[in-house]
Structures are given as structure tokens and as C-alpha cells.
Amino acid sequence: MAKQARIVLNCCGPYRFYGEPVVKACIDEQTHYHRLPPHYVDVSGQPQFMEEMQLKYSEKTRQQGVYVISGCGIDSVPSDLGVVFLQRKFQGTLNSISVYMETWDEKAVEGPVMNYATWESAKLFSNKLPVFEPKLQSITRPHRTNLAQGWAVPFPGADRSVVKRSQRFFYEQAKKRPIQIEVYFILKSFLTIPILATSSLIVQTLAQHQRGRELLLEYPKEFSGGVFNKTSPSEEKNQNSRFSVTLYGEGWKAGVADGDHQYDVPPNKAICGKVKASNPAYGATCVCVVLSANTVITETEKMPPSGGVYSPGYVFANTTLVERLHENEVTFEVMFEKDFLSSKY
Secondary structure, eight states: OGGGOSEEEEOOSOHHHHHHHHHHHHHHOOOTTTSSOOEEEEOOOOHHHHHHHHHHHHHHHHHHTOEEEOOOBTTBHHHHHHHHHHHHHOSSEEEEEEEEEEEEESSOOOSOSBOHHHHHHOOOOOSOOOOOSSOOOOOOSOEEETTEEEEEEEOOSSHHHHHHHHHHHHHHHHOOOOOEEEEEEEESOTTHHHHHHHHHHHHHHHTTSHHHHHHHHHOHHHHTTTSBOSSOOOHHHHHHEEEEEEEEEEEESSOOSSTTOOOSSOOOEEEEEEEEEESIIIIIHHHHHHHHHHHHHHOGGGSOTTOEEEOHHHHTTTSSHHHHHHHTTOEEEEEEEEEOSSOOO
16 A cells, blocks of 8 residues: 555554554555655544654654654644644744633434544653743633633643644744643533543543453443444534634733743733634544645645654644635634733633
8 A cells, every 4th residue: 555655544543553554664665656655644643652653753754755644633633733823823922822622513413422443542752841931830620711611621632742742843843932732621511520520530440451441342332421332423413513622822922032032021912713623523534634645745845854753733834734724614713812911811
């Protein structure tokens, strides 16, 4: 397959089992038509896999001129490119961004939200980045926000990890001041929180033992509260599902000269953006990964030179991917931008 391709779109997980052989094939194989190894994109939402590929193959991909880009689906294009989009629109210097993720159905449809493979799927950086002030505090307790309807809780998915990888690339390779990030998920009802916390504790406990893992894989519906199932979601369920990412950023009206600049005044400017999509797990993910792959082929000159193992936010920052996504119903917009004396969020 790799010999016949210019780029491979790997949508076969769990990536911790099946991802690396595909990455390795893309790096090692010379294609029949182009005499260059094919590039690689995937829709992984597993930080450990992404970071392991970066650790193992960064040098070799640069030698071979291969791009390996994970997280090109709904995990984590909206959050990672949403941060890049907000940074482009912000006139000044962004210090921090809080991300609020929401999913809902336009009308109630019975059935699972995601399929069995996603349920089955559910250190690289030795040098720490410098500490920038003011430090964005992670809010671990359920809390309200003016930016969404419901209760915000810390999101345990890949988005925070992927965005932090992008920001590290910007700092180390482009000398840009990194943006601090925290990611939250919105729950409509407070009663959902103790149920979710109990379910998570049970899943984490069972996952530590062989028999527990077997039970989780055998009964995904029961242990996930119906979110996952061995049967795929219905087409009606998919078409009625919606997804949004609200990004609230704070920073300074003045720009900075270099990535290590420290401010001695509090932030004085805010910006809020939103990324929206329908059918996120399947339709929007397909749009994201196909356009990511197409961008690698058509806008290579706008990407970091010589290949490498990258996150989407960094590798696509200077391309037209955001604009192309916007034209294909994964929309990016600025909700407001304003000056302020103290944060109201």
C-alpha cells in the first residue's frame, strides 16, 4: 500500500496496536511512481501513541522527507487549529486559552454515540518550557461559565496534549511565546457529574486488570452508559449530532519581540472564537482528515521543511486548511474581541 501511495490516511485503530506498522511502512518504503516515501495522517485521539511516534521517528522522518501527522480528525483539529485561528485573529500577544467542548443532538435519537473501536482505543519531553505569567489555572471542580450552557469539567481526551505539543513546536522551532491551554467539556446537567465520575472510576479500576479489561470490551454499552456499543450509531443519530468548541483567550494588546518575553502588567484584551460541526465523529472527522491529507500534498511549501512528526496545529499553521475546513462545514468564527481591565470569565 505504501509503495503505491503519495499519502496514507490511516483510520484503523486502536492505534496503540495497529498504528506504528503503518507509520513505519510509510517511512521505509520507496513508492513506485515518485521514488519518495508516502506521507501519513491519521485520526488518532491517543496522546501516548502520538508522542511515542514523535520520540521514535522524528529524526528518520526528517531524513526521509516524510510528514507524519496524527490527530487529524475531530481529535484534535477543532481545538488545535482553533487555537491557531484565534492566534491569527488576535491583534497582540495571547497568553492563555480556555477551551469548552460541547456535543448535543438536534433531536433525541436512541442508540450509541460512537462505535466499539473508539471505546477499545480509549515520556517524550524531558525539558520543561519556561513558566509564563500570569499562569492559567486549571479548574478541577465543576464550574459554570458565561461561554456555554451547563457545567464545565476537565476534559480527559487528547486535545490538551495535542495543543501543548503544537505550542512547544512554535516555541522551540519558531521562537514564539507558547499559549497556555486548558480544555473542559460541558455537561448539561449537574446530576450527570457524579454518574460520570463513578463510571470513570469503575472503568479506570477495571482497566488495570486483565479480567477487568475483558469485561469492558465485552460490555461497552453497560460501562459507558450507552455512549459506546458494539453496533455502530445509526445514520439518523449521526446526522442529528452536533459539536462545538468555544475558545476564550486573554492576552495583551501589545506584541512581543521574542518567545521568552515576560509581561509585568495583567492581560488587557480578550478574544472568543468558536468552531462548529455536525456529525462530528464521522462526517466532520472525514472532512478534517481528507482535507489535512490534501493540504499535505498541495501546500507542502507552506509547511515546516523536510518532513517530521508533527501535530496539526503547528504543521498546518501557515496553510489554508482553516479556510478550506470553513468552506466544508467545519466552521471557524470570532464571537467577540474586546479590551478589559479584569477578566469576567
